[in-house]
Every structure is written in C-alpha cells, then in structure tokens.
Amino acid sequence: MPSFSSKNEVGLDGSFAQLPVSEPPEPTGRTKKILRRVLRYYSKVETPKNLPRSIDDIRLFFGLVKCRPWIIIVSGIIAQFLYGSLYSWSIFNDPINERIYGNADANMAQITFYIALGFMGTTAAAAGPWIESHHPRITTLIGCLLFFSGHLLSGLATYFNRIGLLYFGYGVVSGMGLGIGYVSTIDVVTKWFPKTRGLASGIAVAGFGAGSTAFSSIDRELIEKFGLPGTFFFLGMIMLVVQATSSQFMSFPPIGWNTNGVVVVGHNETLTARGRENIGQVLGHNRDIHQPEQTTTYLQLFDNERPVINITLASALGSRDFWLLYFGFLANELMGVVFISNLATMIQALFNSNGRTSELTPTTVVTIEAAFNMGGRMIMGFFSDRLGRKTAFLTLIGVQIIIISLIPHSILNRVFWEFCAFVWIATWCYGGGFGMIPAFLADMFGVNNTSSCHGIFLTAWSLGAIGGGLLYNGITRRLTNSGRKSSDPYIYNVNLYWILGIVVLGFVLTLFVRATARDRLFPAAPGQIMRIRIFGRIFRLTRVVNSIDPHRPTAPHVDMSMQESNKKRWFPKLKFEMLSSEQEQSLWEEYLLLRAIQSRLRGNMV
Missing domain, CATH: 1.20.1250.20 (MFS general substrate transporter like domains)
Known part of the structure; x- marks a missing residue:
C-alpha cells in the first residue's frame, strides 16, 4: 500500500501502525526462485546512492563542464533526434526487398519495423527499474551502444543478403537500444524540471518527432550515395559518436531537487477561517484568525513538511x-x-x-x-x-x-x-x-x-x-x-x-x-457508488435509502395503500451530484484536519 506521510507515516486507510514485513520462505525450485526475483525487481526501485548534495557538485563531460539544467535538456533532444530515425524505416523497405528478393513488393523488410517496435516496448518495460537505479550516463551509453551495434549488423545483413540477420540486427538489437535510450533520456529530463515536467518532457520527445521527419530525407540521400550497407555503417558511426557524447552530459539532479513521492497539496493552498480556528483549538494554538500573517497553511499544519x-x-x-x-x-x-x-x-x-x-x-x-x-x-x-x-x-x-x-x-x-x-x-x-x-x-x-x-x-x-x-x-x-x-x-x-x-x-x-493524490485520498460519501473528476470538477453517484422501514409494524388505522407506498419508497434511490469548489474544499479540509489530529496524537504517544 502507498503511505501518506508528513513527519510520521500514516496509511491511506487512516491507520498508524506499520506492521513489520516478514520475508516469505525461500521457494524451492528454479522457476519459483526466478519468479520471486522478478517480483522483488518490480516491487521497489533502489535509487542510486551518493547523489550530489547540490547542483554545484555535479560535473558533466568527464568533469570539464558545470551542470546546468538547460544542458541536460539539449542533450536529451539530440539523443531523441537520432532515435527518431526509427520512423524513417519505410525508406529502406523497397531497396531492401529489391536487393534481397529482387522484388520491391516482397513485403519482407517491413517486418523489421514491427520487430523493432516490439522489442523497444518490451525492453523498456523490462529495464525500467534497472534504469532508475543506475546513473543515466551508464544507461544512455548502453542504449547508444546497442543502437549502434544493430546498425552494424543491419549493414552486414544487407551486404550478405540475409533477412534473418536484418531482423535480429535492427529489429532486436537496435530495438533494445531504443527502449533503454528512449526511457532513460526522458526520465532524466523529467527529473530536472519538477515545476514544468510537461513542457520539459514534451520538448525532449519532440526531438524524436523531428528526427523522424529529418531522416526521411537523409536516409534517401545516403542510400543513393553509399548504397544500403554503406548507409547502415555510416548512420551507425554517426549515432555512436553523437549519442555517446550526449550521454556524458546526463546526470540525476541533486538531493532535494524533487519531492520524494507524490505531493498531496501545494504551498499556496490555505485553510479557510473556520478550518484554521478548528485546527488551532485542537492543537492548542490561540491565534487571531483575522491576522493575515498568522494564516495557517497546509505546509505549517504538517510541521513544515509537505x-x-x-x-x-x-x-x-x-x-x-x-x-x-x-x-x-x-x-x-x-x-x-x-x-x-x-x-x-x-x-x-x-x-x-x-x-x-x-x-x-x-x-x-x-x-x-x-x-x-x-x-x-x-x-x-x-x-x-x-x-x-x-x-x-x-x-x-x-x-x-x-x-x-x-x-x-x-x-x-x-x-x-x-x-x-x-x-x-x-x-x-x-x-x-x-x-x-x-x-x-x-x-x-x-x-x-x-x-x-x-x-x-x-x-x-x-x-x-x-x-x-x-x-x-x-x-x-x-x-x-x-x-x-x-x-x-x-x-x-x-x-x-x-x-x-x-x-x-x-x-x-x-x-x-x-x-492526483487528492483524488486518491478524498473521503468517500456515505453510500457512494462511484466518483470521478471531469475537467476539474468532482461528480459522484451515491445510494440514498429512505428512512421508512417496510418491516416496521403499522398502526391499524393506517391505510393499506399508504403501506404499499412506503414499501416502494424504501427501495434505494440514486443521487448524482456535482460538488462545487467550496464543497470540495470543505470536505478536503475536514480530511486534513483528521489527519493532523491523528498525526499529533501519535507524536504525543511516542
């Protein structure tokens, strides 16, 4: 289960106790051991140790360049631009089919593209935790080397007219390099721009789209000049040099650059006067709620920790x-x-x-x-x-x-x-x-x-x-x-x-x-069946039961038609409502107030 934490850990279900996690007994058999290792691998990411304390401690390109965030994103764009050459593969289809089969309509070279996409996705999925736990210089360089090796094998495949080697070279090896290089590059860029993650990742991924456009013309010119084998060899060398160089400008941000987890609320959200008064009474604070400088924020509420x-x-x-x-x-x-x-x-x-x-x-x-x-x-x-x-x-x-x-x-x-x-x-x-x-x-x-x-x-x-x-x-x-x-x-x-x-x-x-964390923690209404947020507003469907019980004894003078009506009214009704911003904020403050009380009580007990 994810945990909700300020100074103390509080479970999403509102409980405090953190039960010790006992290791399951070691399974017998090779298959069970492999399965357990896979489950452990996907259970928790081990973040790299010895991260720098500040941005001034980070040196790039063999220690010769001071780290600046804009350098990271430029390096990411360059790497993504070269990886975008994948989308220009259609340029190679007819020449490869003509060279190997003597027929441009053989429809065999096209399979290479689908193999590359398949291995790109599966490799990215398999390598995700490994990418997160290793330095980006290592992960991006390995992706670059695999992408380069795939191009060399593709050149040999077209030179010796071996379609199977082409499938393995570009489809499998280059596809694996794409999966590792694509994810590790975007991951680094996203970490360096916590306040504008969408723009930063969008700019980096736009490099991939730009590469797909540019290489459509570049590949056509290279094929006419160098032939198929020479084109793959030339592209491989260019990508090795450029991507290996850009990998040396990759680094994780220093400690504290990002919030460790998912932020529940931001700095600029404040409680209403009613909420401040209640919290002050519960926590023993006597503050004048009319003084602006004493406005209690969520940040102050949780002991100056978000x-x-x-x-x-x-x-x-x-x-x-x-x-x-x-x-x-x-x-x-x-x-x-x-x-x-x-x-x-x-x-x-x-x-x-x-x-x-x-x-x-x-x-x-x-x-x-x-x-x-x-x-x-x-x-x-x-x-x-x-x-x-x-x-x-x-x-x-x-x-x-x-x-x-x-x-x-x-x-x-x-x-x-x-x-x-x-x-x-x-x-x-x-x-x-x-x-x-x-x-x-x-x-x-x-x-x-x-x-x-x-x-x-x-x-x-x-x-x-x-x-x-x-x-x-x-x-x-x-x-x-x-x-x-x-x-x-x-x-x-x-x-x-x-x-x-x-x-x-x-x-x-x-x-x-x-x-958002707020949506996952937002308290459920009594009888709630469904709750969704659409374009910033909360809609929920609840079950409303009439208070009249059909099994309750009825006085003799009560008309039977009235009893039948009451029975019909007993069946549950469905209520669909849209919460206003004020209603949502009030419910959210009550929830945070409860968490604040629980957190303070736990601190007193400890």
Whole structure:
C-alpha cells in the first residue's frame, strides 16, 4: 500500500501502525526462485546512492563542464533526434526487398519495423527499474551502444543478403537500444524540471518527432550515395559518436531537487477561517484568525513538511489507476500508429487514382503530418502544466473521437483538404499523448517510479503498432481479395469503426483515473457508488435509502395503500451530484484536519 506521510507515516486507510514485513520462505525450485526475483525487481526501485548534495557538485563531460539544467535538456533532444530515425524505416523497405528478393513488393523488410517496435516496448518495460537505479550516463551509453551495434549488423545483413540477420540486427538489437535510450533520456529530463515536467518532457520527445521527419530525407540521400550497407555503417558511426557524447552530459539532479513521492497539496493552498480556528483549538494554538500573517497553511499544519504519498513501484503497478491510464494511452496512440502510418498509401489510393490528382503530393502531406506530430508533443506538454494532466489528456482523446467520427465523411466524398485537416489534428493528439505521459506518470506515482512506469507504458505503443497494424492489414487484405479496389472508401472506413470503438472505451476508462493524490485520498460519501473528476470538477453517484422501514409494524388505522407506498419508497434511490469548489474544499479540509489530529496524537504517544 502507498503511505501518506508528513513527519510520521500514516496509511491511506487512516491507520498508524506499520506492521513489520516478514520475508516469505525461500521457494524451492528454479522457476519459483526466478519468479520471486522478478517480483522483488518490480516491487521497489533502489535509487542510486551518493547523489550530489547540490547542483554545484555535479560535473558533466568527464568533469570539464558545470551542470546546468538547460544542458541536460539539449542533450536529451539530440539523443531523441537520432532515435527518431526509427520512423524513417519505410525508406529502406523497397531497396531492401529489391536487393534481397529482387522484388520491391516482397513485403519482407517491413517486418523489421514491427520487430523493432516490439522489442523497444518490451525492453523498456523490462529495464525500467534497472534504469532508475543506475546513473543515466551508464544507461544512455548502453542504449547508444546497442543502437549502434544493430546498425552494424543491419549493414552486414544487407551486404550478405540475409533477412534473418536484418531482423535480429535492427529489429532486436537496435530495438533494445531504443527502449533503454528512449526511457532513460526522458526520465532524466523529467527529473530536472519538477515545476514544468510537461513542457520539459514534451520538448525532449519532440526531438524524436523531428528526427523522424529529418531522416526521411537523409536516409534517401545516403542510400543513393553509399548504397544500403554503406548507409547502415555510416548512420551507425554517426549515432555512436553523437549519442555517446550526449550521454556524458546526463546526470540525476541533486538531493532535494524533487519531492520524494507524490505531493498531496501545494504551498499556496490555505485553510479557510473556520478550518484554521478548528485546527488551532485542537492543537492548542490561540491565534487571531483575522491576522493575515498568522494564516495557517497546509505546509505549517504538517510541521513544515509537505504531506506526501510515498508509493512503491509494486503499489503503482498494481493500482487500478495505472492500468486505466495505460489503456487510455493505448487508445490515444492507436489512430496514429495504425491509420496515420498508412497515410501516404491512402492519399495515393483515394485522391490520386481514377484520373484524380490531389492538391499536395503524398510526401508533402506526410511531412506536414510529422510537423503536427512534433508540435503536439511539445505544446501539449506545456498545456498539461497549466490545465492539469487529466484534463489535457481527456481533451486529446475527446478530440480524436470527434475527428474519427468525421473522417468517413471526407473519405466518402473525397474532400482532400477536409481529410488532411482531420488527419493533421489527429496527429497532433497522437504526439501530445507522448509529450505529456512521462510528466503524468511522475505526478501520479512519483519521480522515482517514472522510468519503470514509462517503460511499461511503451508496451502499449508496441501493442498498438503490432496488434493494430496486423488487424488493419488483415482487414484491408481480406477486403481487397474479395474484389474491392484499394481506392474503395469502404476499406478505410471499416478500419476507422473498430479504432473508434477502442478510442471511446479509452476515454471512458480515463475518466475513472484518480490522477492526483487528492483524488486518491478524498473521503468517500456515505453510500457512494462511484466518483470521478471531469475537467476539474468532482461528480459522484451515491445510494440514498429512505428512512421508512417496510418491516416496521403499522398502526391499524393506517391505510393499506399508504403501506404499499412506503414499501416502494424504501427501495434505494440514486443521487448524482456535482460538488462545487467550496464543497470540495470543505470536505478536503475536514480530511486534513483528521489527519493532523491523528498525526499529533501519535507524536504525543511516542
């Protein structure tokens, strides 16, 4: 269970006692031992020891450069830019198929991309706790070396025409490097900017989007100049030098830079006059509530320490909020990884066939789409700092629901500019989800758990790309084999329908995510069935039972119709209400008052 702490530890259920945790008996058998090690690995993150005391104690690049936060984020952008070359893999498909199989339409090189995405997600999920417990110079350098090694193996695979070696080299090895390098870079940047996590992580992830745009042109030029093997060797060397250099500018922030856990309340929240008076009476303080300089804040209430929820990795991964948000993230990214990844083919089939010519070439549309992807990552991260993570995330999914519902109209009527506008907006939402999710996880589960949680979240990206991609291609292939042409709008609209269903479900599940410590600790109402926060307001459904008991003896003169009416009134009623800001604040103050009393009583008993 996560714990609520100020000076003393208080459980989320209100209890004080911390029971000693007894180690379970050592299991017998190799399988059980491995299982226990895995459970221990994902139970708690061991943070690095001997962290510096201040920023002046941190030296970068072999001790030659003083540490500054802006240096960390620039290094992160450079690393992410090179990792973004993954999204330019489609440039290699036709040349590789032509070289190995003698047919550009062999459709074998495309499998490499799906393997890389799969290993990126699984490696990130497996390495998350390890990344969190080791220095970022080590983790980013290992990611860089794996990414470089995968490129070298890919060069050998294309030189000797071995598709299996290509799958292993770029798909497995480079995919593993991507998973480690991506998560460790974003984790460091998020830790250095606690007050603007959304903007910082969004800027870093925008580097990934920029790389996907730039390398589409770079790879094409390199293939024409050096050939396939030479291109992989050249790219590998460039990435080794640049990424290894940027890894030497990575460092964790000093002790005290971030709050150890999830903050329950902020510095600027104050109690009402009534709350201050009650707290003063209970704690034995005689203060004039009309004097501004004596205003009691939550910070003062908890002995000058901010109340914090300390969440272990096991409790984070085992919470319903984690998996609800996981599915919401999958829903938000599904449209991008499945539908928009086939954008060039769709434009060619829908708007450049049967004598029609689109106003923009497919390459131009895809380039603009990449710009929206990059802009969404950065700007939505900034807005999530202002609007709140959950509000911003729900907005992204909600906009996608509207867009996916409208795209079939533009496809059926072949309205080019309408179609492009819808797709670009959906791409903005797709990128925005990647930009704000690291900060979202840090806010919900603490900065010490960010790498582990973020790594597991990337499996949603892999699941959407592989599972969704296979489903999309399977439906498309079946419809075309049944006699429909590739320019038939029905093919694309059918795929939009199942995507829309998943996105709607993701929106509904995200509504129930308790995104803040306040939401997780907020006291339940009597008879409460459900409580959710939507765009900053609390809505709750409660069960209200009439006080008239149908089994109570009734006086002889009471009419039988009255008794029947009373029986009907006894059945529970449901009450749906929206709490005002004043009601929510009053209930929250009462909760904190109770915690303050319990904490003070525990201190007196000790």
